[in-house]
Amino acid sequence: MKLKIGDKVDVLDDALSGIIQSIKGEIITIETEDGFDLEFKPSELVKTKSATLRNNVFDSASIRQVLSEKTEKKRHSTTKIKxxxxxxxxxxxxxxxxxxxxxxxxxxxxxxxxxxxxxxxxxxxxxxxxxxxxxxxxxxxxxxxxxxxxxxxxxxxxxxxxxxxxxxxxxxxxxxxxxxxxxxxxx
The missing domain is CATH 3.30.1370.110 (Ribosomal Protein S8; Chain: A, domain 1)
Structure with a gap:
């Protein structure tokens, strides 16, 4: 699947989606629904239809739960010295x-x-x-x-x-x- 300027995309490992603004080599800049420009590699994006992937898969309650889990502070594990x-x-x-x-x-x-x-x-x-x-x-x-x-x-x-x-x-x-x-x- 070839991505092009104007395509609506979702970020694979994050709860973000947006529209492709520019493609420079292996860097794709998208404008998120909140108006931020962010850069990603093509392997980090998936093209979506008019409705976002999140709306098709999750309801808004589960999105909030996933977002809170992602933003929740994680316990730092101590580094073991060999x-x-x-x-x-x-x-x-x-x-x-x-x-x-x-x-x-x-x-x-x-x-x-x-x-x-x-x-x-x-x-x-x-x-x-x-x-x-x-x-x-x-x-x-x-x-x-x-x-x-x-x-x-x-x-x-x-x-x-x-x-x-x-x-x-x-x-x-x-x-x-x-x-x-x-x-x-x-x-």
């Missing part, structure tokens, strides 16, 4: 230099490495203070200098364990840090 997602890192820190500075022109390798390590130290301290248990530091593969320096940094902390991050998600260029929380410490 067991696997519970153990995913809470925080990601991308240490790629282009994410940390606007331009790296004129910087020495020492300057670049210092910025990356200072950022890692700052984020790790923040996570410890805010009691965030897991962080992933994305350092990239490269020559492995940053990775070795990060391992040196992490080994200075008694309450930190570190290991390769999830290979499927990060490849070889990331280290996951687990911060053991001391329940006696109130930060």
């Amino acid at each position: 067991a696997k997602e519970r153990y995913e890192p809470m925080m990601e820190v991308d240490l790629h230099l282009h994410k940390l500075v606007d331009h790296e022109r004129g910087m020495t390798n020492y300057d670049k490495l210092s910025i990356q390590l200072d950022t890692a130290r700052h984020k790790l301290e923040f996570a410890i203070k805010k009691r965030i248990q897991k962080i992933v530091f994305i350092h990239g593969v490269g020559e492995g200098v940053l990775k070795m320096e990060l391992e040196t940094l992490f080994s200075r902390y008694d309450n930190v364990k570190y290991y390769e991050a999830d290979y499927k998600k990060y490849g070889l260029g990331a280290t996951e840090v687990y911060i053991m929380q001391n329940p006696n410490t109130n930060n």
